[in-house]
Amino acid sequence: MTDNGLESASILVVDDEAALRYSVSKTLQRVGYSVREASNGEDALDIIRGEMFDVVLTDIRMPPGLDGVELVRRIKDTDPDTVVILMTAYPSLNTAVEALRLGAHDYLIKPSSSVDIRASVQRGIERARSLKRRRALLDLIRSNVAELSRAAEETVVTVREGVMVEEHQLVPDGMGEIPLGSVMTLGPLTIYPGRYEISVEEHRIDLTPTEFDLLLYLAAHRGRVVSCHELVREVRGYAVDEAEAREVIRPHVSNLRRKLKAAGQDEDLIVNVRGIGYRLSEQVD
Numbered sequence: 001m002t003d004n005g006l007e008s009a010s011i012l013v014v015d016d017e018a019a020l021r022y023s024v025s026k027t028l029q030r031v032g033y034s035v036r037e038a039s040n041g042e043d044a045l046d047i048i049r050g051e052m053f054d055v056v057l058t059d060i061r062m063p064p065g066l067d068g069v070e071l072v073r074r075i076k077d078t079d080p081d082t083v084v085i086l087m088t089a090y091p092s093l094n095t096a097v098e099a100l101r102l103g104a105h106d107y108l109i110k111p112s113s114s115v116d117i118r119a120s121v122q123r124g125i126e127r128a129r130s131l132k133r134r135r136a137l138l139d140l141i142r143s144n145v146a147e148l149s150r151a152a153e154e155t156v157v158t159v160r161e162g163v164m165v166e167e168h169q170l171v172p173d174g175m176g177e178i179p180l181g182s183v184m185t186l187g188p189l190t191i192y193p194g195r196y197e198i199s200v201e202e203h204r205i206d207l208t209p210t211e212f213d214l215l216l217y218l219a220a221h222r223g224r225v226v227s228c229h230e231l232v233r234e235v236r237g238y239a240v241d242e243a244e245a246r247e248v249i250r251p252h253v254s255n256l257r258r259k260l261k262a263a264g265q266d267e268d269l270i271v272n273v274r275g276i277g278y279r280l281s282e283q284v285d
Helices: 018-029 041-050 068-078 093-102 114-152 209-220 228-236 242-262
Strands: 010-014 034-038 055-059 083-088 106-109 158-160 163-165 184-186 189-192 197-200 203-206 270-273 277-280
Touching: 010 018, 010 041, 018 034, 018 055, 018 114, 034 041, 041 055, 041 068, 055 068, 055 114, 068 083, 068 093, 083 114, 106 114, 114 209, 189 209, 197 209, 203 242, 209 228, 209 242, 209 277, 228 242, 228 277, 242 270
Parallel strands: 010 034, 010 055, 055 083, 083 106
Antiparallel strands: 158 163, 184 189, 189 197, 197 203, 270 277
């Protein structure tokens, strides 16, 4: 079993071939995952309406009725954070492109080895957990912003998907429908939640997902020092001791500071409290 909580994940396997469905389910159960089965797309949707799954592993062709590509579409409408992995014995470029466009996480060619299936599912679970953590951070920031706005009797803004937004055209994003131009301002920083991007004045800065989530977490918990252990657990999704956590987090903080400095931000917005962790500078309040 894994040591980062992935063994507690819930998986739904959807395939009209009973033997293959059984084989895939056993492959995943052997490493500790909780697995449900469905023999077609309609049954899968019925199960999903009553349960939450981290990953749905589904065949593309399941005649007659709902195929795998349409199942992706329906699942994403129900829960954008559910990760879907498609399996097919009849690969085609058009089908793969359409599936990925709709939000499928991976595309496996049948028959796939147990190693490939487990590896794909583990990556999918890590992706699902990352999306849920980021959405929770945005929800927390939304709550903080709303409280501050009410207290200061500031201009009313629309709050959607955890950020203050202006009304703009909607564009698809990995975190759901996020308005083009959605922003959140934290002191000198402007944060674009759907783009892994921030700006300092007019300078745009591209961040890695870890750098972006690290900044979001510190922003959501500004006003206190956050330990490296907590940052690794909440941003990376696994637990290590404090000494190892410092080694994990330090290079991400260093890269984030370097990017901020290159954009002309002279003062250090991320403050290192020696022996404890990190906090955001008072500039963001």
